[in-house]
Amino acid sequence: MTRRIVLLLAPLLFLLSCVPSASPAPPSAAPAAAASAAAFPASVTDFQGRSVAISKRPERIVSIGPSNTEFLFTLGAGDRVVGDDDFSDEPPAAKTKPHVGGVKVNLEKVVSLKPDLIVTVKFSDGTIEALSQSTAAVLVVDPQNAADVARTASLLGKAVGADGDKLAAEIQARLDAVKAKTANATKPKVFHEIDASDLTKMYTVGPGSFIDDLIKLAGGTNIAAAAKSQYPTISAEEVVRADPDIVVLADSAYGTTAEAVAARAGWSALSAVKNKRVYPVDGNLFSRPGPRLGAAAEAYAKLVHPELFK
């Protein structure tokens, strides 16, 4: 049984992305310029360095990974998405598409949708290899940080025949605007809490993750900036030692509240708790490196530097 639970645990971070959103739908990014048929055949290099040939404009797309689905809709290819994964919930129309599984992809379901393009995040269980057996072109697109987001926009734009470069530039412009505003501000210490089921081994964000990038753009200092992985664990002892000025609760959907944080043994001594700067956030916006990254950076910066974003 333990094995099964370990298997279930592995996609924990992935599950975070299925947290229902309380925020209104994002302002509908204008579908990029209509594709010209002349854009095909196209050749794109995916995140695994594979050069993938796409002979004609894809008309039946299966999207696996909430960030990929969101990108496809933003690029104006939402009506060509014939299936997506269980966790794809943005925009709301993504929820009504046939689902092909989540943690585990249902290969038969994918094939039955007769896709000509499959866009998927990375899998290490043989899913990619199995999908590659079908006649569809398979693109592995797995953005992890802010730079990956612009790359994803360009890459997917080229793959589906939309102006991805324009979307990439729009996102980058919003990120740059936030960065410029916070450039000369003080850099308060931020603790970003993903999971605190076990206070000796809490999950947070480290270098290479898009949230670490967001903290930097927002003009903060991640207290786990020196960690060795994207989603490292941290002990309450280390948090107390670092004494963050701001605590961001990405686990608020689990029921974690500012009051619960203040009640934890030893945490009332934190500057963030004393100054009431413990912020529960919408897990959906901060759970995926998608086209709303610009909006996410603005929202994060508002938490870190409310005086600069009024």
Next chain:
Amino acid sequence: VRGAPAIAVLAALLPVSIGGGILVGAVPLAPGDVFGALVGTADPSTTVIIRELRLPRVLAAALVGGALAVAGTLLQGLFRNPLADPYVTGTSAGAALGAVGVIALGSDLAATLVPLAAFVGALASALGVWQLARLGGRTTVLTVLLAGIVLTSFASALVTLLLFASDRLALRLRAVLDILTGGVAVRATSEVALAGLIVGCGVGLAIVLGRRIDAFAFGEETAATLGVDPERTTIAVIGAAALLTGAAVALAGLVGFVGLVVPHALRPIVGATHRTLALASFFAGASALVLADLGARTLFAPAELPVGVVTGLLGAPFFLLLLVRARRRELA
């Protein structure tokens, strides 16, 4: 009294173990700073780390180890079987099921209700094992163990079923995993205080019941002729064991073999009188788990092993040894 010197030594050893336990943690601290935090001369964050984070955790480990060892003493006496303890009889699994069930219901309720639910689960499964084990009129080593296996499997199946059926549990998977792998976790100091109260009651009850459990050593009929009511004593012993196991599981999840090994190792030293054995087991079990937890935190530092892994690695071979010996004796 036989065993008094041993109890004195074990009691003196406990503060030493606890002192060792608070020296090591996620933030490296010099022994001088740790001492400074205890007497109030260290800087504020060191003081918080030692007094509010590390010390409660180490004290929780001591309570868990002590509680499991005393529960093991009670169950071994009740079943007249040196192979019984909360873990192998399925009492811990019942407690874990209760705890997971409450977590499934809601995180707000969980903090206060987990010890209660764990107690109810432990009580139900201990009573179940006792009923199963005495089918046919006499309890043997094998029937107790088999009944324990059955109940543990059943409780595990129910926990897995809950995991699949409850959306809330899917989100709180790590909390469940912590219970199943065994790890000392303290969220608030009040949890330790509550556990201390429960364990105190359980140990007191064990000492009060000691004489009557001694009478059980000669069989229930002999016990009855000695003026001990077997039925009521059995219920009281199971209740005390469930109280102790529930408190231990609520704090640390499933931690195996402490309850088995500690009373067994102490019996040749302090004798089989349950009053002294229970007291000695409490101090020895407390030290043992504090040290096991210290090992869990340092063996693969900075990563922390679940303490259940450490006790399992050390305890399982010991259990096998006992099983082989018991079989030989039965066959001889």
